Amino acid sequence: MDEDILQDFLVEASELVEQLDEQLVELENSPTDSDLLNAVFRGFHTIKGGAGFLGVTPLIEVCHRAENVFDKIRNGDVSYDATAADIIMRAFDAISDYIQQLNDGVREFESADEGLLSELDALWKGGAAPKPEPAEEAASSQPKLELPDDVDPDGEISDDEFEALLNQRDALDNSGSNESESEEPKLALPDDVDPDGDITDDEFEALLNQRDMMDGLEESKESASSAPAPPPEPAKPTPPPEPKKASKPEAAKPDAAKAASAESTVRVDTRRLDEIMNLVGELVLVRNRLLTLRSSDGPEEALSNAVGNLDHVTTDLQASVMKTRMQPVKKVFGRFPRVVRDLARKLGKEIELELKGEETDLDKNLVEALADPLVHLVRNSVDHGVEMPDVREQAGKVRKGTVILAAEQEGDHILLSITDDGKGMDPDVLRRKAVEKGMMDEVSANQMDDKAAFELIMSAGFSTADQISDISGRGVGMDVVKNMITKLNGSIDINSVLGEGTQIKIRVPLTLAILPTLMVSFEDDSYAIPLTSVQEIFDYDSSQINRIDGQMMVRLREKSIPLLFLSDWLAPDQVKDNYAGDKVIIVSIGNQRAGLVVEQVNGQEEVVIKPLGVMMKHLEGYAGATITGNGNIALILDLPGVIQRFQY
């Protein structure tokens, strides 16, 4: 198997699979949309072409049958009903599975699932009397449907080529009665010309050109474009393949082997790169100005202007470079129509998923990191939020529930929201559960406002299987979701109205690369604490500190918060028994709070996160390192890891 071609195929196939995923779900809403049907048909066909080139037999078989079925569907012989959709979905899953396996380096495949193949066949045969199969199959039985000689029939086929083949076939189907045409279907006159009448020079030229085109693809490429009086569609011989696509397998770039890890690349709009180049140019100019100012001992005002300028350009540059890593949130959203459809069908619910703000850009890493939490939340909405159609009707709602998945940019954050019009959550039930679980006493439970009650569902251990049926049900793994979002320096906000629905809002920074932090230090060693977790800072006051069960706790507004003496870990050589003058930083991670005792707080700084290198990747308690304004290295603390460290 040629790895270069394989990589090209995988990139293309993955895109097609993504498209198909959406198209198939869309198709269920409009099963007769012929554009859509054609698009789906082409999708399967193109994947089959590539698979044929690479000789991945099971993949070819599945694609081929799916393609057959869709050929029937778009001819109106088979309807795309729920049964058909299920079989096609399974075929689609099998296909994306094969492609995933290819991606993972699997090169040998067992033969395709017989059950699936025969179901597809049955679906195909279920239609009207067999018609000629599309494309290649037809090519063998009907010699008039021909690909240019130099095109591998199993290779990738361009859309144009494909259209041409379809047109050729249609021409054959329609021309059964017209003998002269069916004999020479490739040479045709425009419809409005009487075949027995006089022929103009131009028309004659056109016909000659058409004939020449048959002689070889080389000539056909030129003459097709230069032919005066373009021949009518059905007569058009295979037009020159669309250069970009058709040349792909052959022109596999020599360095494509490097692209083996396809996921590590991002396609970047060249305009964005130009922007970056421009700004870098600016940056160099400003820097040069600074250098001359420094040597000529110029007036201070000019210097500070220049520095201010440098600051602006650098900020813009930073933003631009960041944009090169941005991807539309569509990448994550794309999978949800399918997720919702499958789950709704399984549960017997009627649910419509609305996607909003798909074009919102966010950091590539975030796109990947958000996928899992979002799937979780959307599943929750479908599973536990939206009621059964009958229940909804009784409650005076429309049978069909709606789940809205939206994204929008909000300053330097992205706001994602999952909204359903389901049954909502009852804060009183949640309060009661919290008391039953022993998480708090009744008094404090009753003092909790509704919002705080909703947040209970994100506490570890709050959700167990027996609760989810009688509360609204959200809670399965919500603590996990919360932790994942916290890891991304984001936050979750829950709103719910009993009987009307629930909205969960996730706020994450636009990028993971830049982190607002609080700088603290022990002697000369500085550390950065992610600012999103910091709640408050106050002086260490031994009168407020108690030892409870071996753990030092600080009293803060009637609550006890465990203290972590970071110096025990970060400055072990220091013998310290008096913490007077130190600071306590209250941080919150998930639902936990802790007070970090540090020697000195140096203030806020936005830092660029750099990974720690060899032999340190898995060191607990550190999220990375950064270089501070004065050129020193500061270590960035990973708070969940820090807490873990102190819990032994």
Add this chain to the structure above:
Amino acid sequence: MDSEPNMQSTSNLLDGVITDEDDEKYVGPSIRCVMFNLDSEVYGINVKKIREVLRVGTIRKVEGSAPSVLGVINVRGVIVTVVDTRTTYGLPYKPADDLSRIIIVELDTDNIVGMMVDCVMEVKDIPESQFEPMSATKEGASRYLQGIAHYNGDVIVLIDVDSMFSGQT
């Protein structure tokens, strides 16, 4: 490469530690090595693996890291781990001095690591024929050695940096 001036100055400084006079008598392919010292022993690392050699600046200690790790340094915006090669070879700790250098080794394109050594001497071409193949003994494996060469009266230990940091990237 930034390493050039550094290595140049060091080798001038230590001219005569290894003499080149007998070079002509060896023929055949050779391995170009950067030679360095730990105490009195001479070690070599294939020059292909080396990105640069740096003087010792500020090393930021990272609490909780392995005993052989000295800390991290900032190499033009990249955070690089520095290991104490002496500790790796079981030699007692010795504070850095004027001759100490950090050899920046490229494990692969994404992973670089700094090795603190007592001093860097020069770049030498050592004929492959001079290397005794290392038998896969435990001793050889535990010391991350690729081979030992007897060359111009010196015993040169060629280090296999990949095995030294395998599983650590």
